[in-house]
Amino acid sequence: MISIEGLRKVFTANKTETTAVDDVTLSIKQGDIFGVIGYSGAGKSTFVRLLNRLEEPTGGKIFIRNQEITALKKNELRLARQDIGMVFQHFNLLWSRTVKENIAFPLEIAGVEKEERNQRVQSLIDLVGLSGKEATYPSQLSGGQKQRVGIARALANKPSVLLCDEATSALDPETTNSILDLLVDINQQLGLTIILITHEMRVIRKICNQVAVMENGKVVEHGNVLDVFAHPKTDVTKKFVQQLMGDAEAENEFEHLVHTFENGKLIRLHFVGETTNDALISKLVKAYDIDISILQGKITRTQAGAYGTLFIQMTGEELEITKAIQHVTEKTSVELEVIRGVR
Ligand SMILES: Nc1ncnc2c1ncn2[C@@H]1O[C@H](COP(=O)(O)OP(=O)(O)OP(=O)(O)O)[C@@H](O)[C@H]1O
Numbered sequence: 001m002i003s004i005e006g007l008r009k010v011f012t013a014n015k016t017e018t019t020a021v022d023d024v025t026l027s028i029k030q031g032d033i034f035g036v037i038g039y040s041g042a043g044k045s046t047f048v049r050l051l052n053r054l055e056e057p058t059g060g061k062i063f064i065r066n067q068e069i070t071a072l073k074k075n076e077l078r079l080a081r082q083d084i085g086m087v088f089q090h091f092n093l094l095w096s097r098t099v100k101e102n103i104a105f106p107l108e109i110a111g112v113e114k115e116e117r118n119q120r121v122q123s124l125i126d127l128v129g130l131s132g133k134e135a136t137y138p139s140q141l142s143g144g145q146k147q148r149v150g151i152a153r154a155l156a157n158k159p160s161v162l163l164c165d166e167a168t169s170a171l172d173p174e175t176t177n178s179i180l181d182l183l184v185d186i187n188q189q190l191g192l193t194i195i196l197i198t199h200e201m202r203v204i205r206k207i208c209n210q211v212a213v214m215e216n217g218k219v220v221e222h223g224n225v226l227d228v229f230a231h232p233k234t235d236v237t238k239k240f241v242q243q244l245m246g247d248a249e250a251e252n253e254f255e256h257l258v259h260t261f262e263n264g265k266l267i268r269l270h271f272v273g274e275t276t277n278d279a280l281i282s283k284l285v286k287a288y289d290i291d292i293s294i295l296q297g298k299i300t301r302t303q304a305g306a307y308g309t310l311f312i313q314m315t316g317e318e319l320e321i322t323k324a325i326q327h328v329t330e331k332t333s334v335e336l337e338v339i340r341g342v343r
Pocket residue numbers: 011012013018019020038039040041042043044045046047199
């Protein structure tokens with residue numbers, strides 16, 4: 001759907017050059033909710049603004065549905081942009097226009113007839129849950145409602161791609177959740193491909209199936225959200241994962257466990273994907289003559305499945321414990337590590 005090859009953006013200000021986006025190559029599939037995460041200054045905003053050429057690339061190519069965006073002339077670009085909606089952090093609404101008039105604006109520019117325009121605006125208002133607010137001005141709306149107008153406006157020309165530039169960063173956690181739910185709805189109902197940038201891992205966790213991590217203009221890691229979460233390779237990704245999981249896996253935590261729970265085997269189970277639903281612990285206790293205590297852990301859910309770590313203590317006969325461990329390693333995809341054997 002979207003193919004990005006060697007994308008670069010260098011800004012020159014006061015004779016100093018800043019490489020905001022540095023040789024980014026990615027491909028994004030139709031229907032993906034693709035998250036780009038990074039700390040402030042990583043280059044996320046520049047990256048997303050390059051995709052519709054709100055910023056002109058210094059180098060590289062962008063293809064959207066086989067059309068080379070980077071090769072388009074100004075007037076061709078205007079048409080191509082109708083296929084790429086964009087939602088902004090600070091909404092960018094027209095304050096002197098009502099909700100209805102804001103959403104109608106891109107349709108007026110595209111020359112859509114009044115009757116069709118009105119119909120489309122009304123169905124967008126229903127889609128984003130703003131029925132009854134048609135004649136309201138943006139200043140009379142809450143942040144979440146303003147962003148709903150922003151989303152409806154971005155969808156007005158029936159784009160196949162929606163770019164979200166920190167769309168929930170100005171909102172409180174509850175409103176963030178409702179806007180993220182709306183984006184998932186839109187993705188499912190309209191089959192829209194969504195690219196969103198954020199500095200919050202919980203946004204990625206809640207709605208993305210793919211993620212790219214940016215640092216110093218480069219994509220340092222990317223792939224399926226679960227894979228990247230479960231096996232983070234770079235320090236920056238590890239820090240983001242820790243934002244969600246806390247430091248449940250920190251070394252000093254397990255030292256503490258080893259000393260506190262002196263009997264039986266101490267085991268770390270690492271769950272990735274659907275296996276967390278399989279009632280593994282109760283199956284083990286029923287099938288083998290052992291006891292299991294859950295000592296510590298955290299499991300979190302992502303759009304692509306669950307993952308997390310659980311520290312358990314197994315007590316009982318050595319042979320039974322060995323059989324239970326074999327069951328986990330041979331019959332499930334849960335990763336198991338014995339961190340201390342029987343005393
Ligand atoms: N118009 C500009 N002129 C000069 N430098 C710029 C310009 N826009 C961005 N930069 C620089 O490019 C780098 C990346 O900025 P960008 O805004 O893309 O990062 P970001 O990851 O989106 O950060 P934030 O979340 O704080 O917006 C920064 O070093 C920034 O100072």
